[in-house]
Amino acid sequence: MPTRNNTNPNELLPLTDPEAIIRAANAEKRRPKQLQSTSTALLPTDPTPMSDKTAPTHETPGSTRTADASDMQTAKDWFKSVFKIQHAAIVEAQANRRQAAEDRRQALEDRRTDRRLLMSAHQANAARISRLEDLLLAMNIKNETDVRPVQPAPGRVNLQKFRTSDGPIYRGPFQETEPFLRWIHGVQIFFNTKDVNNAADKIRIVGNLIAETNLQSFYANEATGFLAKSWEEFKTRLFDFALPSNWRSNLQRQVRKLEMSSTETFLEYSTRARTLQSLFNFDAAETAKLGDLQLAQFLVYGLTDALQD
Structure with a gap:
């Protein structure tokens, strides 16, 4: 029984001449028979006379037609196989092209999605940065407003900028006449040179010039009550506390x-x-x-x- 080899689609004969393909197939089928006849003719002949039962070697027209019909059927089967293989290859190629096109479309869609997400994130970041800048600007404006010094009233001094380190410091001893009087005399000269004329300003400033413990305690307890009074009243009370009565x-x-x-x-x-x-x-x-x-x-x-x- 003849067998068919699976031929690679790339090695198929072109289908431009079907009759040539049929003739080539028939010749391929007859080749084994011709080889068999040649090998039989080369064998030594038997001198014994041919018996009556030996069949004649020549072919009849009927057997030739049967062989041609068989060859034609084989060629048709071969063509069907070739067409099936080509059809499958075409279908597979089309599927591959469709898949490649789908992959390209999906990749393009993914890039568009990523671009939209990136733009959205960029816009959101820009909006947050803008809000942060507005907040910082508002805070700076508020800080500048808070830090801006209040202009003192006429005759008053700016206590935030006033330098008390230039004034004399009283360190005691407590109830010693001469050291205290020297200090209070220096305080009044200090007020004159710094042009401090308001009584409340003098009372607030003199608290920064006291380093003696007893006098600091007196100032902490009683100075606030004299802010609405005169400097002379506060000084008299200070003398009564810091000096002996006589x-x-x-x-x-x-x-x-x-x-x-x-x-x-x-x-x-x-x-x-x-x-x-x-x-x-x-x-x-x-x-x-x-x-x-x-x-x-x-x-x-x-x-x-x-x-x-």
Whole structure:
């Protein structure tokens, strides 16, 4: 029984001449028979006479027609196989093209989707950045408004910018007359040079010039109650707390007992007397002040005997 080989579609004969293909197929079918006849003719012949039962070797027209019909059927089957293979290849190629087109379409759609998402994210980020900038601008404007210093009223000072470090600091000792009077005298000079005239400003500023513990406690407890009062009232209360009750009498006693030491020069002696006079006359009424004539008398009484002579 003849067998058919599966031929690669790329090796198929072109279908431009069907009759040539049929003739080639028939020739391929007859080739085994011709090879068999040739091999039989080459064998040595038997001298024995041919028996009556030996069939004649020549072909009849009927057998030839049967062989041609069989060859034609085989060619048709071969053509059907070829057509099926080509059809399957065409269908597969079309499917591959459709799949490739679908893949390209899907890839293009994915890129469009990604682009839309990217644009949406960019717009959202831009909107957030814009809102953040507006918020920061509003905060800066608010901070500038809050930080902007308030202009003081006429006759007042800007306490936020006022430098109290330039003023004298009182560190005690507590209820010592001379150190306290020297300090309060320096405070009044400081107010004059800084042009501080308002009583409330003076009371607020003087609190930054106190370093002595007892006086700090007094200021913390009572200073607020004097903000609506005069500076003189606050100073009187401060004197009552920081100095002994008879501080002026003690100074007057020191003036009357002036005495020049043996190691002291006259200039040093007179300077000490002038200091006592200024301390005694601090905030004193005109009638109660110690005059220069009185001071000179006490000064002479305190000289050594050699100088008095």
